[in-house]
Amino acid sequence: MGKERPREHAPGAPCRPRHGTRHPAHDSAGPLYARRSLRVLPIAVAGTALRLERLVNTSVNGAPQWHLQAEANRTLITLSGEWIAQTGTTPDFPNNGLAPATKGKPLEFSTDGLGRWDTSLISFLWELKRDARQADLSVSAETLPDSARKLLDLLPEIPPDAHAPPPHHFAPVTAVGQFTLDTLNEIGCVSEMGVATAKGGLAALLGKGMMRTIDLMSDVRAAGPTALVIVGVVNFLVGAILAFVGAVQLHKFAADIYVASLVGIAMVREMSAVMTAIIMAGRTGGAYAARISTMQGNEEIDALTVFGIPVASYLILPSVLALILTMPLLYLYGCLIGMFGGFFVSYIMLNVTPLGYFHETLYAVALSQFVFGFIKSIVFGGFIGLTSCRIGLKAGRSAADVGIAATRAVVVGIVGVIAIDAIFAVIANVLDI
Numbered sequence: 001m002g003k004e005r006p007r008e009h010a011p012g013a014p015c016r017p018r019h020g021t022r023h024p025a026h027d028s029a030g031p032l033y034a035r036r037s038l039r040v041l042p043i044a045v046a047g048t049a050l051r052l053e054r055l056v057n058t059s060v061n062g063a064p065q066w067h068l069q070a071e072a073n074r075t076l077i078t079l080s081g082e083w084i085a086q087t088g089t090t091p092d093f094p095n096n097g098l099a100p101a102t103k104g105k106p107l108e109f110s111t112d113g114l115g116r117w118d119t120s121l122i123s124f125l126w127e128l129k130r131d132a133r134q135a136d137l138s139v140s141a142e143t144l145p146d147s148a149r150k151l152l153d154l155l156p157e158i159p160p161d162a163h164a165p166p167p168h169h170f171a172p173v174t175a176v177g178q179f180t181l182d183t184l185n186e187i188g189c190v191s192e193m194g195v196a197t198a199k200g201g202l203a204a205l206l207g208k209g210m211m212r213t214i215d216l217m218s219d220v221r222a223a224g225p226t227a228l229v230i231v232g233v234v235n236f237l238v239g240a241i242l243a244f245v246g247a248v249q250l251h252k253f254a255a256d257i258y259v260a261s262l263v264g265i266a267m268v269r270e271m272s273a274v275m276t277a278i279i280m281a282g283r284t285g286g287a288y289a290a291r292i293s294t295m296q297g298n299e300e301i302d303a304l305t306v307f308g309i310p311v312a313s314y315l316i317l318p319s320v321l322a323l324i325l326t327m328p329l330l331y332l333y334g335c336l337i338g339m340f341g342g343f344f345v346s347y348i349m350l351n352v353t354p355l356g357y358f359h360e361t362l363y364a365v366a367l368s369q370f371v372f373g374f375i376k377s378i379v380f381g382g383f384i385g386l387t388s389c390r391i392g393l394k395a396g397r398s399a400a401d402v403g404i405a406a407t408r409a410v411v412v413g414i415v416g417v418i419a420i421d422a423i424f425a426v427i428a429n430v431l432d433i
Contacts, residue, residue: 062115063089066124068100075101075137077128080113083121090120093127098135106138111145122151190386193312197320197386200313210313211321219322223284227330230283231276235334238271239263239341247349256350260357261364263342268369272334274421277380280323280330281413285388288319289409292392293402301393311393320385327381328374335373372433376424383420384413 064081083090101107107128125141125148132139141149203209246262292315295301304311339361346352388409395405 063087064091064121066091068097070100070105073105075105075107076110077107078110078113079121080115082115083117083124085118085120090124093124093131095131097128098131098137101132101135101137103136106140107132108140109143111143114145117148119151122148122155125152126155186390190390193316193390194382194386196310196312197317200310200317201321203313204317209317210310211317212314215318216321219318220326222287223280223322224326224329227280227283227326228333231279231330231334232337234275234279235267235272235338236341236344238275239267239338240345242266242271242338243342243345244349247346251350256346256352257356257360259342259346259350259352260360263346264339264361264365265369267335267338267342268365268373270373270421272338273331273373273376273380274417276327276330276334276377277384277417278414280327280381281384281388281417282410284323285384285413286406286410288385288388289392289395290402290406292389293395293405296393296395297397297399297402299397316386316389319389320382323381323385324378325381327377331373331377332370335370368433372424372428376421379420379424380417383416387412387416 062081064079064083064087066080067078069076069078098107125144129139129152141152144152200209200211204211242263243259246259247256250256250258250262292301295315301311301315304314343352343354343357346357347354391405391409391412395401
């Protein structure tokens, strides 16, 4: 005969002790607990793993029941039966379950008929304590099993009744002041990030930086070549619109040739730089904010900080530098496409010759106009990169925060580009450019 295989038992069934051994529960006295077994139940309370060892009365069977009885000096709640959640018969404490109780008399428990129980009993008792507090009744848990009292102590206190917050009165002066302070604080944070990024760029030039060339090339490709189509379409349409509006008005004075001057100066000085920056704020700036906020949610930013890798040099510098390098090139590309759009409309509506349009554009647009627009495009690129990365870094860690960060980066980028363009207009007027 082979070796005897160990006898299997159903999962969850109590293990019987072998012959020659005694169960610790058998040493307890008392006729009611003559048949008792030790049950180990893992319970999680308030995020803490707890292994509860308790003695249960296996001689009591039946459905879980509770009964409330008002006595002379107390209100007695009798608990009986097996309170096991898997049976699906454990009752919930009703809303008006303490209606027969009398104020001033404590609530006490009788557990003589209580059999096996698990966390369903604790949930019932917790709801009972909540209703007792709302009814201004005291609860005495002295007669409950020790393990049940410990579990109730681990549960959070019953919160008081929620009250509506006081009505909020809008104070315009306070709102304007708070908005001003928040704006100044963000300007300071972006400036600090810009200084840290500039230091990282200088270190990269000296061969001591943490920026990877592959990251820079990837960001340059995403910000430059892949944006040529949308930048070209928008600037072509803007140039065509300017030419159409100018043609309608200038044709009245027989000054059709000056449409080339109008389109050339407008595109080189303002429209190409601004429209390209708005496109990059909505396309690339939102992508930067979404990418960094996703890394924030995945704790990748925290990992870089723990390893001592500077975020400004490793993560922000490639993105900002990619926009600074590609924005001037996209600006020049937008200028040429916009002028071509103006020529297309002028050729169809006004019969302007290509040679005449070209000569008038060269005569009207000076080199200083290109330099001015070139500088603006560099500033726009740095602003979009820094603000987008800043918004991504301060975003939350949930999935919804990614969308919020992307939207905020687009809005801040567009508004900031227009505000900076207004500042450049004032500077150009002062310098007589």
